[in-house]
Every structure is written in structure tokens, then in C-alpha cells.
Amino acid sequence: MKQNLAFEFFVNKENNTITIKREFAANLSLVWDAWTKPEILDQWWAPKPWKSKTKSMDFSEGGYRLYAMCGPDGEEHWGVTKYNKVEAQKSFSGKDCFSDENGDINEEFPQAIFDIKFIVKGDKTLVENHSTYETLEQLEATIKMGFKEGMTMALEGLDEVLAKMKS
Numbered sequence: 031m032k033q034n035l036a037f038e039f040f041v042n043k044e045n046n047t048i049t050i051k052r053e054f055a056a057n058l059s060l061v062w063d064a065w066t067k068p069e070i071l072d073q074w075w076a077p078k079p080w081k082s083k084t085k086s087m088d089f090s091e092g093g094y095r096l097y098a099m100c101g102p103d104g105e106e107h108w109g110v111t112k113y114n115k116v117e118a119q120k121s122f123s124g125k126d127c128f129s130d131e132n133g134d135i136n137e138e139f140p141q142a143i144f145d146i147k148f149i150v151k152g153d154k155t156l157v158e159n160h161s162t163y164e165t166l167e168q169l170e171a172t173i174k175m176g177f178k179e180g181m182t183m184a185l186e187g188l189d190e191v192l193a194k195m196k197s
């Protein structure tokens with residue numbers, strides 16, 4: 031039986047921000063692991079039929095994740111996430127950028143400063159993801175690239191991964 035889980039997606043063009051609030055039918059520990067361990071992230075951090083592939087990851091303050099979004103026809107789009115602050119099972123923040131396979135940032139694409147919070151809601155966990163873009167143009171480019179649709183699909187994939195982890 032599919033649970034009715036909260037999902038909110040807000041765009042604020044005055045502040046160049048996107049806020050996503052998403053509830054998961056799993057305890058905090060499982061949801062935290064799904065966001066912070068590469069072997070689990072790679073199972074859901076891409077909208078199907080795309081796959082995520084982590085090349086390297088150091089989930090710590092000052093660390094980073096270098097990964098590719100791999101398409102069904104062999105295409106690869108690289109990204110790097112740099113972690114600034116990590117509070118275990120509470121929050122983490124940093125910067126997310128498009129890059130090449132070596133982690134060199136592609137300045138032609140949008141970059142987001144993000145803050146992700148994890149909140150226990152009974153037997154569920156709420157994840158609040160707040161992203162800020164330097165300019166309105168970067169925010170609009172992100173939206174135009176299908177960010178909402180891609181994140182919606184990826185988070186549905188996370189639902190599936192969490193269900194398997196719980197069983």
C-alpha cells in the first residue's frame with residue numbers, strides 16, 4: 031500500500047531559491063544513510079532510466095562527492111558536491127556544481143548553495159532541501175533543465191530504495 035507522503039516544491043524568484051520538502055516512510059537513520067553513503071546514493075540519485083555513478087566521495091566537512099549522471103545511451107554528465115558543514119543525522123550543507131570527470135567546475139552552468147535538514151516526524155522522516163542560486167538566470171536555467179521533474183523522479187526512486195532497506 032502506497033503511503034501519502036508530504037511533498038512540497040517552492041520556487042522564490044525574488045530570493046533565487048528552490049525549497050523542497052519531502053517526507054519518507056523510514057526512520058532517520060535509514061534516510062540519513064541514503065543521502066550520505068555513495069553505495070546507496072547511486073541507487074536513487076538520478077531520474078530513471080538514468081543512473082548515478084560515484085567516482086569518489088568523502089562525506090565530511092571540507093569533503094566532496096564526484097559523480098556522473100549516466101544516461102541509457104551512454105551519455106555522462108558530471109557533478110561535484112562540496113560539503114561545508116555536517117551535523118550527523120541533523121543536516122549538511124555545501125555547494126553543488128556541474129563539473130568534468132576530474133571535478134573541475136563548469137562555470138557555464140548553474141551552481142547551488144544548499145542546506146539539507148532531516149526532521150523526525152513519528153515513524154517518518156522529513157527532508158528539507160533549500161538551494162540558493164547566485165542569480166535569477168541560474169535559477170531559471172535550473173528549472174528549465176527539468177530540475178523539478180528530475181528531483182521528483184529521483185525522490186520516488188529513494189522511496190523504493192528505502193522500502194527495500196527496511197525489509
